[in-house]
Amino acid sequence: MIMTDFQDNARAALIEFVEQNPGGVLASHPQSGDFPEAAWIDLAVSATAGGGEPGEIVFGTDRRSRKALNIGARPEVSLVVVSGRGQEIQVEALARVLGGEDSARAGEAIAAAHPEGGGDPDYVCVVGLEPKWVRWVDMSTMPPTMQDFEV
Template identity: 30%
Template sequence: MGDIQARHMILEFLRQHTLAVIATSSRDGRPEAAAIDFSVRDDLAIVFDTFEHTRKFANLSDQSHVALVIGWDNGITIQYEGEAAKVSADDLERYQEAHIKSVPAEREFVEKGAVVFRVEPRWIRYSDYTRTPPDVIELRF
């Protein structure tokens, strides 16, 4: 499968989901995992929001590396590693609008001041365990 075809298949899978588990780590290396609502952009960047009082926000302020797991039902999953950064003030309105369009329940959080983050992918692994042998696709960025 070609890289463009693999990216399209991964994008379509991600667009079928809005819930992920994100893993971050604190300054002293303690891990933290949380369920988040997310949306995905055409370039495979993940968008999510969180409040400043959360552990994940504190962790992201110290360490931008994150890992996510998306889709654990029906035998297909994506592991996703990347770098998270706050969306800039110049891009914030555009990102909020697209994020809310993809995940309408996020409107309440955005309106209450949740901080919007963008995760740039560094590594994505798509695994389909419904097949024998499993289909596994890895992308590196």
């Protein structure tokens, strides 16, 4: 992946990067207190209902977790995904708990991307991210590159 991918279609490039690197650190606003909560999450890309869009970034969590409670109170989150090869994306997004067909489709994508995952099915909720802003960083180039994109 190179920066021109983001310049041509930032949303599609973001989706492709997450498909290739399906995990990251999500930071959410706490319900109370001064410090944000950050946690590793397993990511997946779920197909959209119409199939015309490049997909939706999704993850599963326990509805009793701090991140789920935080998202319920304030949907603004930040996400960092790294490639391990010098590239990373930083994302600002709105998070929402999915329901119905969207939840089922996302759950299938998460299970396919992370077959070792799971959790108590009585408490799992599926969350979709709506990216608003992305920063692409590539430290493998000389000079290193960084650029911001509205999504």
